[in-house]
Amino acid sequence: DGGITQSPKYLFRKEGQNVTLSCEQNLNHDAMYWYRQDPGQGLRLIYYSQIVNDFQKGDIAEGYSVSREKKESFPLTVTSAQKNPTAFYLCASRPDRATGNTIYFGEGSWLTVV
Amino acid sequence: AQTVTQSQPEMSVQEAETVTLSCTYDTSESNYYLFWYKQPPSRQMILVIRQEAYKQQNATENRFSVNFQKAAKSFSLKISDSQLGDTAMYFCAFMKGTSGSRLTFGEGTQLTVNP
DSSP: OOSEEEEOSEEEEOTTOOEEEEEEEOSOOSEEEEEEEOTTSOEEEEEEEEETTEEEEOSSOTTEEEOOSBTTBOOEEEOTTOSOOOEEEEEEEEOOTTTOOOOEEOOOEEEEEO | OOEEEOOOSEEEEETTSOEEEOOEEEOOOSSEEEEEEEEOTTOOOEEEEEEETTOOSOOEETTEEEEEETTTTEEEEEEOSOOGGGOEEEEEEEEESSTTOOOEEOOOEEEEEEO
16 A cells, blocks of 8 residues: 555653654655654654755754655654653655645654653 | 644534634745644544645635635635544644745644534
8 A cells, every 4th residue: 555654653762762763655755754743732843855865954853863865764763862752753745846735644653751 | 934823722513513713824925835634533644625825716625625815814624514523633734835845833723523
């Protein structure tokens, strides 16, 4: 099936650990995004990438890192520098501008610090 | 920078009735897109409806329609014949119509449809 796959669905992190959230899409979309959602709040942009090997910081990039080595993959690493990482994380993707301007989302990943 | 404001944190409606969710935005762009996304308890973000700013005609998708007032920078969502499955958080979102664009979201409106 075509779509955006995030894994794991639930992840627990100990204090001081880095963790990586996976995001894979088989839609052949050019752009990919990571958003963070805290309880009862809207989505805030962490990082986004328009093409392979290029990415830009969003509004809350501190304590996070990403890579875009392949078109279909955009993993997010939550580092120990992120002081309050417990949240719901959503990955999204978008076709190139010529074919569409709608952003589609994965099912999300829950990260909890224990 | 663009901002999106949803002034109604919570709303409720009786099943089969009509409800309107409000959204205003602030931008200096002339080319942009507006969206309503639905987030049910599963947390999946589902696209409800999309509006291109250059189109004067309001977008419609089955029971969902928008009232797009470009001069007033207003983008409300009307849900007709509300169903229990419409219970969700609804987010209004803005995106510039240029390369490198990203979605900017409002804070959301929690809609509850009562039987």
